[in-house]
Amino acid sequence: MPTMSYRDAIRQAMLEEMRRDPAVVVFCEDARFWTMPTHGFVDEFGPERVPIMPISEEGFTGAAIGAAMTGLRPIVDYTIANLMYVAWDQIVNHAAKNRYLFGGQASVPIVFRAAMKYANATAAQHSDRPYPQLMNVPGLKIVVPSNPADALGLLKSAIRDDDPVVYFEPLRLWGTKGEVPEGEHLVPLGKAAICREGTDVTVVAIGDAVPAALKAAEVLSGEGVDLEVVDPRTLVPLDKATILDSVAKTGRLVIADPAHKTCGAAAEVAAIVAEEGFASLRAPIVRVVAPDVHPPFSPALEALMYPSPARVIAAVQSVAPAELMAR
Amino acid sequence: MKTEEQLEAMRRMLRIRRFEEAVMDIVRKGQGIAGAVHICVGQEATIVGSCLALRDDDFMVGYHRSHGHPIAKGAQLRPLMAELMGRRTGVCRGKGGSMHLADFRVGSLGETAIVGAGIPQAVGAAYGARLRGTDQVALCFFGDGAANIGSFHEGLNLASLWSAGVVFVCENNRYAMSTALADTMAAGSVAERAASYQMPGTIVDGQDVISVFEAVSMAVERARAGEGPTLIEAHTYRYRDHAEYGNLKLSHRPEDEVEEWRRRDPISVFSAQLLASGVAEEELREIEEQVAAEVADAVAFAKASPAPDPDELFDDLWATPLEVH
8 A cells, every 4th residue: 555644645635536526626825835735736727726815714715605505615725723713704604504594505515624733832823623612513524534544535525525524634643654545545424443442441532642542552552451542533423333332342431632621522522421321431531631721832831732642541540440550 | 777677676676675564564563573684675776776787597695684685686485484484485494584595596695694704705606607617697795884894805805816706786774783884984985995906896876776787787797707896885775773673763863864865765766767767657556566465475375384393403404414334
């Protein structure tokens, strides 16, 4: 299987879908810049499909909605997830709601791409993980891929989906490489991945908490603790069954998520398991998440924010059965 | 405008007027229109003159005061009235109501309850039309209050950059809710803001359906030819408060101002013009009667329609259902 970076997988997905379907267009500031996954797109597809874009998030998001309701499939790239806030009205009040408000007369097939720059010393206005806020908005599908193959397959599915999909990219994964299946690779929305099978503790990990959880699993396996790592991949729709089945097997649940604790994605997973899988639980659910404080600039402080292998290990140790930890 | 078109303009203006009167009557009597209702009586000439300049397959984007706009674009009255009454036969199946009428069958891409938000959406519809290889034009209505919000400026900038086939029609009725435009806009007119975005900006008498039709027709022609957007500011007036609050007196309006505008009522003015041009009184009376019957039929239809079933609550939220694989 070929190997590619997460960033190149995003680029590959857009290229394949734009070549396949002339209705796919890209709205992106600075799309021609060499670091952007859209580098070279203007040359291949022309400025009609990849317009030179002013810094005008609210404007071009609204334009994407008007174009989507009348037959196009725009990909809107916010470059940095925080910049979505400037377009919040269009995303939350219109993209998410128009289909419902209009009684199904029109769909809004847009992919909103949002790279999350946290853990890059860019301070609070460039470092948010806004997906929990949007999980609170019915009408939006939400994707957070954790590796290149999923980045490719989920983005292609998102572009083909008839609903608005918000696609969150942890920027520090952009450079990571991984194997990608040859030929057309589609990953359906709503299907979790079991990244590592195990028997003792389930770790549901989101975004770049997945590699942290896998690293923790490696360390703990040396200590005789066998982690099962589940990556939901899409938060809406959420594959509850895979999570509940895993907890039914292990009886223990740790949730690792780089977003804030209060009303977060981890909180939702915890609530679902408490409501629908309570009988399986043999220990309290533990969340390894960002504390409810803004990402600080200083790398020394920001290092305290997000799930790390060490934090996942500590959480697992707090719930793992005593006889296992004693081994 | 040919005589036939003029009579159609009259018919559509009357449809809006009688429809809105029926809405106010239902609201007043508590007969089944819930929530906020923003009435557009007084502004019919601007709405109809603009929409008649469009082709059937052109797009139209409304705003929160847009019961009249789909009517002007040719929508049937029954599903509109049923929507206002929250019935399952409503044009939006009871999900949108007064502030979200949309009728895609006639190119009405919907109202928004958020001031100005439809402006960039209309630009996108025009952009999409060009990319899809059609010459459809998008016309966007908004009030004077929208001229001060960011989406107006971002939308006009994008439209101009892209030479989008879009026509912006500002219905300047002088008040944003109850606040006078003069107190809130750092410009002499909405139209002059067009210059900043390198597009023509014109002011038109919004009480004169022919003037509006002619100005918008020129803008539509320009848009269709790929020559870019136009901003038209129509001076008009609303006879009602921002929304139907149940108060009898209009708030924050000088008495003589209301009287002055009522003397220039768009329907009375146009009716007099038609009679002077030789249209028979009988012909106008016939249109009046037909429209009254249509509106009565729409009200009866809406009242007889069932409310949505509880199991319709989730319908139309998703285009592809949230199936977990």
